[in-house]
Amino acid sequence: MKTRSLNKVIKYTFAILAVLCFLFPLYIVLNNSLKPFSEVRISEMWLPAQNPSFEGFQEAFSKLSQNMKNSFLLVIPVCLFSILFGSVIGFIFAKVRFHFSNVLFALVIFGMFIPYQSILIPLVRSMNAVRLYGKLSGLIVTHIVYGLPISSLMFRNYYAKIPDELIEAGMMDGLRLWGVFINIVVPISLPTMVVVLIWQFTSVWNDFLFAVVLTQRPSIQPITVALQNLAGTQVIEWNVQMAGALIAALPTLFVYIFLGKYFIQGLLSGSVKG
Amino acid sequence: MYCPKKDVRLAVMILIPLLALLFLFIYGFIIWSLRVSFTDWNGILPDMTWVGFDNYKLLFSSQRFQTDLRNTFFFTIFFIAICIVGGFLLSYLLYSKLKGESFFRIIYLFPLSLSFVVTGVLWRWIFSPEVGLNSLLRMMGFKADFGWFTSTYSIGGFNVALIALIIAASWQYMGYTMAMFLAGLRGIPDQLIESAQIDGAGEFMIIRKVILPIIKPITFSAMIVLGHVSLKIFDLAYAMTGKGPAFVTDFPGLFMFETTFRGNHYAEGAAISIMMLLLVALVIVPYLYSTFREENR
Numbered sequence: 001m002k003t004r005s006l007n008k009v010i011k012y013t014f015a016i017l018a019v020l021c022f023l024f025p026l027y028i029v030l031n032n033s034l035k036p037f038s039e040v041r042i043s044e045m046w047l048p049a050q051n052p053s054f055e056g057f058q059e060a061f062s063k064l065s066q067n068m069k070n071s072f073l074l075v076i077p078v079c080l081f082s083i084l085f086g087s088v089i090g091f092i093f094a095k096v097r098f099h100f101s102n103v104l105f106a107l108v109i110f111g112m113f114i115p116y117q118s119i120l121i122p123l124v125r126s127m128n129a130v131r132l133y134g135k136l137s138g139l140i141v142t143h144i145v146y147g148l149p150i151s152s153l154m155f156r157n158y159y160a161k162i163p164d165e166l167i168e169a170g171m172m173d174g175l176r177l178w179g180v181f182i183n184i185v186v187p188i189s190l191p192t193m194v195v196v197l198i199w200q201f202t203s204v205w206n207d208f209l210f211a212v213v214l215t216q217r218p219s220i221q222p223i224t225v226a227l228q229n230l231a232g233t234q235v236i237e238w239n240v241q242m243a244g245a246l247i248a249a250l251p252t253l254f255v256y257i258f259l260g261k262y263f264i265q266g267l268l269s270g271s272v273k274g
Numbered sequence: 275m276y277c278p279k280k281d282v283r284l285a286v287m288i289l290i291p292l293l294a295l296l297f298l299f300i301y302g303f304i305i306w307s308l309r310v311s312f313t314d315w316n317g318i319l320p321d322m323t324w325v326g327f328d329n330y331k332l333l334f335s336s337q338r339f340q341t342d343l344r345n346t347f348f349f350t351i352f353f354i355a356i357c358i359v360g361g362f363l364l365s366y367l368l369y370s371k372l373k374g375e376s377f378f379r380i381i382y383l384f385p386l387s388l389s390f391v392v393t394g395v396l397w398r399w400i401f402s403p404e405v406g407l408n409s410l411l412r413m414m415g416f417k418a419d420f421g422w423f424t425s426t427y428s429i430g431g432f433n434v435a436l437i438a439l440i441i442a443a444s445w446q447y448m449g450y451t452m453a454m455f456l457a458g459l460r461g462i463p464d465q466l467i468e469s470a471q472i473d474g475a476g477e478f479m480i481i482r483k484v485i486l487p488i489i490k491p492i493t494f495s496a497m498i499v500l501g502h503v504s505l506k507i508f509d510l511a512y513a514m515t516g517k518g519p520a521f522v523t524d525f526p527g528l529f530m531f532e533t534t535f536r537g538n539h540y541a542e543g544a545a546i547s548i549m550m551l552l553l554v555a556l557v558i559v560p561y562l563y564s565t566f567r568e569e570n571r
Binding site for chain 2: 011012018019021028032045046085088092095096097098102104105106108111113115116117119120121122123126145148177202208209213224227231242245256257260263264267268
């Protein structure tokens with residue numbers, strides 16, 4: 001019994017130490033974003049703010065608010081279309097048997113692993129050709145297309161668990177396949193819709209590569225690019241930079257804290273087998 | 275499942291345009307990139323003159339690309355090892371029914387919801403030679419003048435500057451392996467552990483003989499996913515360090531981006547991107563193959 005409680009003490013110690021390791025960058029960012037400009041001095045990054053102020057946040061927000069709006073304008077349509085197309089593709093691959101369906105699905109899934117660098121040059125050329133280059137709508141289309149593999153996979157894994165009898169029963173009642181999909185399958189898809197929504201929200205919000213390549217004008221850039229531009233300037237206004245980082249992180253942090261269960265589900269289905 | 279012919283045909287009709295668009299964006303574009311990589315298009319205007327493997331030869335003889343490959347190799351090894359070992363330890367802590375378990379879980383996982391750009395900005399300051407950890411150490415009375423990610427010191431080909439990036443990336447991704455392992459551990463039937471305890475097995479014995487064999491396939495999946503993350507790494511290095519002095523923190527993703535979109539050397543950029551694709555495919559294709567073959571059985 002004694003060794004057991006000792007064992008617990010050791011485990012708690014490690015768990016708490018780990019918490020400190022995970023949280024200390026958060027301390028740095030919070031602490032320094034709350035420092036007024038006058039307090040931003042080289043040696044004081046680690047010391048707590050003496051006179052906390054929202055100066056840094058105000059300036060960061062005034063610089064990033066438009067980009068934040070852009071990010072929302074980008075993320076919302078991408079999420080909706082990912083759910084729409086993902087559920088249709090996922091359903092067909094889960095429940096309809098046709099030639100080469102497995103090979104085709106493997107080809108779809110491979111798309112979520114490719115380094116996007118390998119499609120960037122053609123992507124830019126094509127977006128240019130259809131006059132979507134440098135526009136938010138081009139970025140939206142790009143994210144919808146490259147989000148299809150993961151959203152289809154999530155829906156397929158979920159639909160594979162629906163018993164065939166349920167669908168066959170619907171057909172006995174005279175429904176066709178799409179009738180079954182809309183009347184029986186869609187109403188029970190809500191949990192996976194939430195998972196896909198959160199997954200796409202987080203990954204599109206956090207994307208940097210597509211955004212930096214496809215948007216040049218600052219007024220339409222998403223927040224990750226704007227943050228990088230803000231932080232890339234070597235002036236030591238780190239209170240503004242840190243506040244900016246926090247502002248850029250807040251929406252996804254919010255989603256994570258309040259819908260963490262679904263976030264983890266999405267995370268685990270990213271490894272194909274689910 | 276039974277499905278009338280008519281409905282199968284309809285399903286395929288719906289699928290065709292969607293997959294056509296997707297495959298155009300994936301495979302069509304890959305072939306296009308491949309084609310570009312064999313041309314002389316190294317200026318703003320497209321020049322599709324065929325030059326064979328010239329861009330690849332140039333690439334492999336360049337100092338920068340060799341450094342990139344070495345960096346990718348070391349980064350991948352350390353990143354995966356730290357995430358697997360650390361993630362397993364964390365998941366095991368949570369598995370042993372600590373109070374406040376959900377609190378711990380939330381903390382360990384939150385970095386995963388952040389953008390690599392945010393992580394990069396944070397950790398760049400923490401490792402900044404002037405004001406970061408060095409100044410903390412100096413406050414504690416040490417004489418600290420580590421170069422961190424600006425250091426050009428290298429041990430057997432391993433650029434020490436990478437340590438900062440490895441720590442930042444592991445901070446972000448350790449929660450991922452933890453979540454995967456935890457899901458696996460939760461799936462172990464209690465009776466299995468209990469019967470091992472009745473047989474007199476201690477905690478380490480149970481870990482070694484019962485838990486590790488069960489979570490081995492998860493470890494494998496985690497390695498694949500982490501491996502492809504690190505082979506593609508771009509945002510983190512771009513935001514945190516850039517290519518660094520003498521390319522100590524450079525990666526193929528960064529090299530490709532700068533060559534193509536800053537230097538307008540499209541053909542060379544395409545060649546780098548094809549090499550990246552090959553590296554990732556080397557890891558992913560066997561994995562997908564084995565997964566889908568299993569499902570078919």
